[in-house]
Amino acid sequence: MITEITVYHKICYISTDDSILRQIDNILSFMVQGAFFSRQYRTRRWDGKTHLFNKRTNSFNRGLLYRVLTYLDNEKIEYVIIDKSTTVVNYQIQYLDQTVNGFTLRPYQKQAILKYIKPYWNLTNTRGIFDLPPRSGKTILSGFLSLVLNEYPVLFIVHKIDLAYQTKEVFDNLFGIDCGIVGDGNFKLNSKVVISTIQSIATTYKVKLQNTDDISYDKEKEIPDKQLFKQFINNAKVVIGDECHISAANVHQSLIPDLKSVKYMIGLSGTPFREDKSSLLIENMYGPIIFQLSREEAVQNGYILPIKSYFIELPEITVSAVDTQTMKKEAVNQNPYMIDSIVKLVKRCERKGLSSIVMVREHSQGNLIQERMKSVIYLKGSVSGEQRKATYKMLEQKQILTILSTVTDIGVDIPSLDCVIVAGITKSKTLALQRIRCGTPGGNKKFGRIFIFCPRISNKISTSKKYVENWWKKTLSYYKNEPTFTVKYLSINDL
Numbered sequence: 001m002i003t004e005i006t007v008y009h010k011i012c013y014i015s016t017d018d019s020i021l022r023q024i025d026n027i028l029s030f031m032v033q034g035a036f037f038s039r040q041y042r043t044r045r046w047d048g049k050t051h052l053f054n055k056r057t058n059s060f061n062r063g064l065l066y067r068v069l070t071y072l073d074n075e076k077i078e079y080v081i082i083d084k085s086t087t088v089v090n091y092q093i094q095y096l097d098q099t100v101n102g103f104t105l106r107p108y109q110k111q112a113i114l115k116y117i118k119p120y121w122n123l124t125n126t127r128g129i130f131d132l133p134p135r136s137g138k139t140i141l142s143g144f145l146s147l148v149l150n151e152y153p154v155l156f157i158v159h160k161i162d163l164a165y166q167t168k169e170v171f172d173n174l175f176g177i178d179c180g181i182v183g184d185g186n187f188k189l190n191s192k193v194v195i196s197t198i199q200s201i202a203t204t205y206k207v208k209l210q211n212t213d214d215i216s217y218d219k220e221k222e223i224p225d226k227q228l229f230k231q232f233i234n235n236a237k238v239v240i241g242d243e244c245h246i247s248a249a250n251v252h253q254s255l256i257p258d259l260k261s262v263k264y265m266i267g268l269s270g271t272p273f274r275e276d277k278s279s280l281l282i283e284n285m286y287g288p289i290i291f292q293l294s295r296e297e298a299v300q301n302g303y304i305l306p307i308k309s310y311f312i313e314l315p316e317i318t319v320s321a322v323d324t325q326t327m328k329k330e331a332v333n334q335n336p337y338m339i340d341s342i343v344k345l346v347k348r349c350e351r352k353g354l355s356s357i358v359m360v361r362e363h364s365q366g367n368l369i370q371e372r373m374k375s376v377i378y379l380k381g382s383v384s385g386e387q388r389k390a391t392y393k394m395l396e397q398k399q400i401l402t403i404l405s406t407v408t409d410i411g412v413d414i415p416s417l418d419c420v421i422v423a424g425i426t427k428s429k430t431l432a433l434q435r436i437r438c439g440t441p442g443g444n445k446k447f448g449r450i451f452i453f454c455p456r457i458s459n460k461i462s463t464s465k466k467y468v469e470n471w472w473k474k475t476l477s478y479y480k481n482e483p484t485f486t487v488k489y490l491s492i493n494d495l
Contacts, residue, residue: 003072003079005065007123009087009263010256013059014068020077021058027071028053028064030280052284061256063127063265063287064280066120087124087263091117095147103174106303109141112291113148116266127287129244129267133295134433135304135413135440138268139167142240143174146193151237151263156195157252158242160218161385162392163411164195167242171195182229184385185221189232198251204229205258207251216361218381218407233258240266243411245274245430247285256285271430299484304439306484310451311476312345313491314338318458327468331455332425333365338453341492342423343372345451348495350401354418354449357395358404359435361424366404369423379405408437415440419449427471432478452476 003016014024028051035041035048053060060068072079096110105113116128132138146154156171158164161184171179171193180194188194199220202209209217223229239259241247244267267286273279298304314337319330332338342358349356360366363380370378377391377400388407394400396414406424408414409431417438426432438448452475457466464470479485 003077004082005068005079006082007062007065007085009085009126010062010259011059012062012065012068013057015058016077016079020072021053021055024060024068024071025051025053025055027067028060028280030277033277050278050281052280061284063284065123065127066288067283069121081121081123083123085124085126087126089117089124090150092148092150095144100144100147101173101176103140103144105140105144106137108293108297108301108303109137109144112141112293113145115291116145117148125290126263127265128290129269129272129282129286129288131272131289131292132268132270133293133298133304133439134270134411134436135415136270136293136298137303138242138270139170140174142242142266142268143171145266146238146240147175149238149264152192153190153232153236154193154238154240155233155236156193156240156242157198157201158195158411159198159246160407160411161197162388162407163242164197165385165389166411166413167195182223183220187224187229189228194232198246198249200229201233201255202251204233205251205254207254209251210249216381216406230258234260237261238264238266240268241286242268243434244282244286245269245272247282252285253281271433273430295482295484302441305441305445306447306486307436307439307479307482308447308449308486308488309479310449310488310490311454311472312341312451312495313454313489314341314456315492316456316458318460322461322465324467327457327466328362329364331457331468332423333362334368335455337492338423338455339368339372341453341495342369342421344492344495345421346373346376346402349419349421353398353401355395355398355401355414355416356403356419356421357408357414357417357437358402358421358423359409360404360406361426363406365423366406369404373402373404377403379403379407381407383407410434412437413440415442416445417448418445419451421451421453423453425453425455425468425471425475427474429474429478432475 001017006013029049031048032050040046041048112130164183168179168181180188180190182200183197199217203220204223204226239262265286299306317331319327379388392414396416420438454472455468457469479487
């Protein structure tokens with residue numbers, strides 16, 4: 001029996017032997033983190049996996065096509081592809097060599113676009129992820145790719161309103177129009193480009209957002225015309241997912257059926273992976289990684305700066321209970337050594353004219369730090385996007401030198417930023433790498449600086465249960481393995 005794969009814009013169907021179908025089901029599935037603790041798993045009513053292959057219809061999403069075809073090629077299984085996607089391309093290649101409203105592509109950005117529009121297996125490519133380090137120009141790349149693809153409307157999805165305003169400013173200039181925006185009380189659609197927060201989409205479709213170790217969502221206002229917004233989403237021809245590593249979330253996956261007219265899906269991220277084994281869901285929506293620019297290559301070419309990281313070990317502290325929440329509260333959020341050291345470090349940076357963001361994870365920690373630095377602006381989820389935008393502008397122009405924030409971690413662009421001060425410890429590799437917001441070349445900057453405050457727990461507790469201490473040690477290992485990072489240890493007496 002010759003295997004047949006029928007390809008549509010969004011869905012692929014396969015007709016083949018049962019043994020091959022079983023293998024494809026295995027390839028397109030992954031073990032759910034924590035499945036062992038599920039009663040269904042332990043009673044063998046569930047295999048503990050998320051299956052992205054529909055065994056009832058023998059189908060899978062277009063984003064996973066490359067995995068199936070790669071498997072068939074590797075196993076030397078004969079197959080035919082029946083292309084029913086009817087994708088008629090109208091590429092505007094001339095944009096690759098043009099300066100458009102003051103923007104010009106870097107060589108790697110041009111290579112990335114050419115890679116996206118290159119046919120695969122004699123099919124028009126319609127899915128792909130660009131793996132580019134933070135601050136290396138993903139927004140401009142995606143804007144030029146949209147111009148080349150020449151299909152509208154374009155829906156650009158972000159996870160924070162900060163990024164929506166930031167993207168809109170770039171796209172307004174690049175496209176030469178007033179782009180639409182949905183989020184932070186804005187509801188402006190047009191026929192060409194709209195930037196929307198995923199919170200606005202979740203509100204529209206009544207999907208609950210869930211915070212994770214590496215992502216937290218702001219609350220969003222009600223959408224005034226949900227039906228009109230759904231109609232726009234249904235008509236979108238190009239969908240771009242900024243920081244697409246968050247697309248494993250339920251709201252992104254549930255959106256796929258409503259993208260009824262989509263032709264092209266584009267994912268952007270400096271960390272296109274998941275630590276909870278659900279990376280396959282990112283590909284399910286946006287397809288494979290088709291272009292990578294390493295941090296090392298980006299530094300060598302001057303696109304981003306090398307990073308000096310300073311790990312500041314704090315004096316040991318005794319906690320009242322051996323559990324994660326207690327340790328976070330007492331050893332991180334309320335740690336007096338950390339608060340004193342942050343205040344001291346901020347004053348030192350300001351004396352040198354260095355700008356900084358003090359990053360916290362929880363409001364309670366931010367409140368205690370703000371009590372000690374009363375003049376500092378504190379950005380959190382309740383602060384409007386317009387207020388955040390104005391604050392970032394003051395920080396960028398160094399009208400102020402320090403802000404305190406729970407929201408300025410992933411994707412926010414402040415080119416002149418000198419330092420990141422991490423007060424909120426995380427075990428997430430994604431967040432540890434995404435927090436590097438100070439790596440943009442400019443002025444006299446030769447490197448970015450990141451300071452990690454490292455709480456230590458009394459030795460009376462076993463090493464395996466020193467949770468927050470083990471978290472920053474994970475960050476330390478990530479940075480040690482990054483060739484463009486240098487690692488230095490400090491004590492609070494060095495500040």
